[in-house]
Amino acid sequence: MHLTEAFALRDQFGWKPAPDNGRFFTTPVSNGEEDGFIGLDITNSTLASKINFSMSTRLPEETPPEIQTMTQSIYASYVETLNALYGAGDSETDPEVASTQWLLPSRASVVIATTSGLLYTSIESPAMTDLTEAEQRYFDEGGEM
Numbered sequence: 001m002h003l004t005e006a007f008a009l010r011d012q013f014g015w016k017p018a019p020d021n022g023r024f025f026t027t028p029v030s031n032g033e034e035d036g037f038i039g040l041d042i043t044n045s046t047l048a049s050k051i052n053f054s055m056s057t058r059l060p061e062e063t064p065p066e067i068q069t070m071t072q073s074i075y076a077s078y079v080e081t082l083n084a085l086y087g088a089g090d091s092e093t094d095p096e097v098a099s100t101q102w103l104l105p106s107r108a109s110v111v112i113a114t115t116s117g118l119l120y121t122s123i124e125s126p127a128m129t130d131l132t133e134a135e136q137r138y139f140d141e142g143g144e145m
Contacts (some may be wrong), residue, residue: 006038006048015053029057035120041127049128059117068116072098075076075114082110103129105124 003023007021010025015036017054018024019142023038036053055078058073079100083089099113106128112119124132 001048003038003040003046003048004085006051007089009051009106010036010038010134023052027053029054031057035060039128041125043127044132047127048125050122050124052122054120055117056110056119063117071114071119075112075119078112082112 007017010022010035013027015025015027017072018026018034018044024034025036025038025042026032026034027036035058039050039052041047041049056074059067059071075098077087080089082100083100086102086104089102091098091100093099097112097113097115101109101111103109107129109124109129109132111122111124113121
């Protein structure tokens with residue numbers, strides 16, 4: 001996707017660009033902090049490689065457990081909906097983060113993740129998905145940073 005198209009999507013959703021760099025933006029749930037960004041393709045800076053954005057307001061660490069449970073329930077509802085659309089996603093859970101990823105027929109990928117205080121999404125282009133998979137293969141084969 002061309003960067004101009006990514007900016008058009010940002011604007012269509014009502015996300016507000018940062019004054020110094022339109023690739024960073026605030027969403028209606030951000031409480032004014034920049035909670036989203038549009039990543040650039042590493043080989044062509046006129047193309048977007050991914051869009052990351054929050055789907056909830058960031059909750060403070062001292063948030064009551066019942067609110068944290070509600071966030072987890074909303075995450076589960078999104079996962080159920082996307083599973084119905086795209087088939088079962090690949091889910092991972094650890095004590096800090098739960099995430100589910102779907103690889104779409106176009107090879108774009110969608111990830112929804114949650115912590116105890118935030119729900120967020122990342123959408124990656126097919127080229128970025130290829131790069132992420134190549135990086136994972138490298139580490140799976142014993143490669144190091």
